[in-house]
Amino acid sequence: MLREAREVVERALKEKTGLSDVALADGGEHADLATTVAFALAIIRKQPPVKIAAEITQALAADPALKALDIAVETKGPYINFRFGSAYVRGSLKAAVQPGYGSLPKRQERVVLEHTSANPNGPLHVGHIRNSIIGDTLARAFRKAGYRLEVQYYVNDMGRQIAIVVWGFTNLDSGQQPGEKEDAHIARVYIAANREIEKDEGITQQVDKLMQLVEGGDAATVKKFRKEVARCLDGFAVTLKDLNVAHDRFVWESDFVRNGDTARIIGLVKKLPQAREEETLALDLSEFGFTNKYVIRRSDGTSVYAARDLAYHAWKSRNFDRAIDVLGADHKLIGAQLICTLKLLGEKPPEIVHFEFVSLPEGSMSTRAGKFVSADDLIAEVTKQAFDEVTVRRPELPEDQRRTIAKSVALAAIRYDIVKVSPEKSTVFDWKEALDFERQSGPYIQYAHARACSILEKAGEFPECYDLADESEITLAKQLARFPAVIQNVVSDLRPHLLAIYAREVADTFNSFYHFEPVLKSEGKVRDRRLTLVKAVQNTLKEALETLGIDAVRTM
RNA sequence: GGGCUUGUGGCUUAGCUUGGACAUAGCGCCGGGCUUCUAACCCGGAUGUCGGGGGUUCAAAUCCCCCCAGGCCCGCCA
Numbered sequence: 001m002l003r004e005a006r007e008v009v010e011r012a013l014k015e016k017t018g019l020s021d022v023a024l025a026d027g028g029e030h031a032d033l034a035t036t037v038a039f040a041l042a043i044i045r046k047q048p049p050v051k052i053a054a055e056i057t058q059a060l061a062a063d064p065a066l067k068a069l070d071i072a073v074e075t076k077g078p079y080i081n082f083r084f085g086s087a088y089v090r091g092s093l094k095a096a097v098q099p100g101y102g103s104l105p106k107r108q109e110r111v112v113l114e115h116t117s118a119n120p121n122g123p124l125h126v127g128h129i130r131n132s133i134i135g136d137t138l139a140r141a142f143r144k145a146g147y148r149l150e151v152q153y154y155v156n157d158m159g160r161q162i163a164i165v166v167w168g169f170t171n172l173d174s175g176q177q178p179g180e181k182e183d184a185h186i187a188r189v190y191i192a193a194n195r196e197i198e199k200d201e202g203i204t205q206q207v208d209k210l211m212q213l214v215e216g217g218d219a220a221t222v223k224k225f226r227k228e229v230a231r232c233l234d235g236f237a238v239t240l241k242d243l244n245v246a247h248d249r250f251v252w253e254s255d256f257v258r259n260g261d262t263a264r265i266i267g268l269v270k271k272l273p274q275a276r277e278e279e280t281l282a283l284d285l286s287e288f289g290f291t292n293k294y295v296i297r298r299s300d301g302t303s304v305y306a307a308r309d310l311a312y313h314a315w316k317s318r319n320f321d322r323a324i325d326v327l328g329a330d331h332k333l334i335g336a337q338l339i340c341t342l343k344l345l346g347e348k349p350p351e352i353v354h355f356e357f358v359s360l361p362e363g364s365m366s367t368r369a370g371k372f373v374s375a376d377d378l379i380a381e382v383t384k385q386a387f388d389e390v391t392v393r394r395p396e397l398p399e400d401q402r403r404t405i406a407k408s409v410a411l412a413a414i415r416y417d418i419v420k421v422s423p424e425k426s427t428v429f430d431w432k433e434a435l436d437f438e439r440q441s442g443p444y445i446q447y448a449h450a451r452a453c454s455i456l457e458k459a460g461e462f463p464e465c466y467d468l469a470d471e472s473e474i475t476l477a478k479q480l481a482r483f484p485a486v487i488q489n490v491v492s493d494l495r496p497h498l499l500a501i502y503a504r505e506v507a508d509t510f511n512s513f514y515h516f517e518p519v520l521k522s523e524g525k526v527r528d529r530r531l532t533l534v535k536a537v538q539n540t541l542k543e544a545l546e547t548l549g550i551d552a553v554r555t556m
Numbered sequence: 557g558g559g560c561u562u563g564u565g566g567c568u569u570a571g572c573u574u575g576g577a578c579a580u581a582g583c584g585c586c587g588g589g590c591u592u593c594u595a596a597c598c599c600g601g602a603u604g605u606c607g608g609g610g611g612u613u614c615a616a617a618u619c620c621c622c623c624c625a626g627g628c629c630c631g632c633c634a
Contacts, residue, residue: 023574024574025574036576036615042614043614049614289559291558292631295632298632300632302632304633304634328628329560329628330628330629331634332560332628356561364627393595393596425562426562430568432583433583438583438596439581439596439597440568441596447596447597448597451597455593459593493573501569501570505581511598514593514597514598515589519593
């Protein structure tokens with residue numbers, strides 16, 4: 001409802017002012033929408049802004065489009081405020097109780113979203129899952145916003161790290177320990193192999209040889225690489241499932257070598273005026289502000305990651321209308337070079353969402369050095385803590401039900417803790433925060449939802465009533481009305497944390513309402529309209545939580 | 557050294573792209589609230605040179621410049 005009302009107001013303002021930018025903004029505590037356009041007009045018309053604001057307000061007051069939507073206009077000094085009336089509130093409430101609330105009209109564009117794509121040389125850690133959770137939340141938001149979406153994981157199965165893993169499995173004592181997860185096993189061998197390399201530089205040549213063999217398509221070597229990568233991915237699959245993160249397709253990097261795409265793209269790169277072919281093939285992108293050379297092919301003839309990535313993105317460009325990548329901040333430079341080169345090749349470049357690093361209190365994480373907190377450990381610890389909490393609060397529930405709730409609570413705590421922070425902030429992983437299930441947490445929002453469910457359950461059947469009256473009711477309904485616009489903003493700005501903040505704000509407002517306004521104990525019309533409002537809150541929270549990849553549990 | 561990025565009460569954080577009405581919320585602290593729809597909750601209070609300095613503007617947390625501090629990057633790694 002907000003999106004529609006905003007459009008009407010914006011159109012009317014443009015008409016009355018003749019400006020293309022009417023500075024329409026959220027009204028905060030003053031109004032539902034507000035504009036400071038009078039300041040801009042004051043300069044043009046050389047009149048005081050207060051006078052201009054009054055004139056515009058008068059002109060808008062007579063506008064039939066605003067009247068039809070029951071939008072009141074008033075001036076407060078130079079500010080023009082818009083206040084939505086009962087028709088808006090009614091329409092908002094009616095929309096918010098519909099199944100699937102928040103979904104936007106279907107679109108035809110096909111979007112490909114790549115996220116996680118961690119190197120398969122060890123388990124996913126708390127840095128990787130920032131990628132997974134941002135990516136998965138964006139994916140859910142895109143689907144809710146009506147897009148046709150395919151989510152991909154790009155499997156780096158032929159990099160140096162994997163060659164080191166394979167070298168380790170061939171040359172070191174590398175048996176799997178009982179109960180050891182595949183990805184943890186691979187990390188152990190990878191770490192051990194790196195220690196050997198530090199001691200003996202000759203090993204690097206053996207690793208290089210492995211890389212040449214795999215690029216050349218040597219059957220036995222390819223098989224070894226595939227085997228370890230696949231095992232690591234099996235481990236990832238368990239972690240990602242626990243995090244409620246899903247991919248539609250795993251795209252293997254080596255496929256772009258095997259099918260000739262990489263050779264083809266290298267051929268095209270060679271013809272670019274920026275190409276510099278000496279021993280290596282590289283691009284000189286200095287005219288675009290890049291100071292380093294962008295290497296595409298090694299002097300031994302093998303391709304580097306950049307070449308295969310170009311092939312992958314050219315493929316995305318041909319098969320999708322839009323491509324979105326979620327990548328760590330360490331990929332900023334190569335991401336910009338990738339985009340630059342794709343443009344030179346006449347391909348659609350991806351839109352890249354970068355997120356900053358997660359470090360540990362003792363310093364940055366490193367798989368190679370074995371310095372990381374694995375996602376599996378995090379999940380196990382948070383789940384254990386959640387089970388204890390559920391047991392304290394609901395001792396009467398059978399254990400299996402407490403376990404089920406604990407699992408959902410843990411998932412909510414982890415996902416929310418990560419997605420609530422703006423991606424551009426680097427963070428330090430903090431166990432205390434990860435294990436906090438109170439204010440500004442996922443469980444806090446789940447709890448508000450469970451409270452709403454509990455009321456609805458006890459209420460039984462009731463006739464829906466959309467005529468809200470009390471200030472607290474109207475405030476809440478207006479907040480629910482913002483949900484579709486929030487979904488819209490998440491996909492247009494590629495900022496999933498906006499949804500996290502919004503869901504928390506709805507929970508805040510509802511908890512306050514819950515405390516002051518009796519629902520089941522009120523009578524007649526009041527009971528009906530409040531129950532309808534509770535249903536709308538429950539429905540909105542459910543849709544918001546599910547878009548965040550969090551279970552909207554009915555009891556906890 | 558160069559580039560990108562972050563810096564908001566003791567701690568964490570929203571707002572910054574699109575400059576405007578007393579800067580958002582949480583933790584922690586102080587004080588209240590469970591015979592009442594689940595207290596994973598609610599209400600009140602104290603706490604801010606929006607890193608520092610200049611500039612643009614009627615108006616700057618928000619835009620521009622300089623400086624300081626942290627993170628990331630600058631590889632024939634990925």
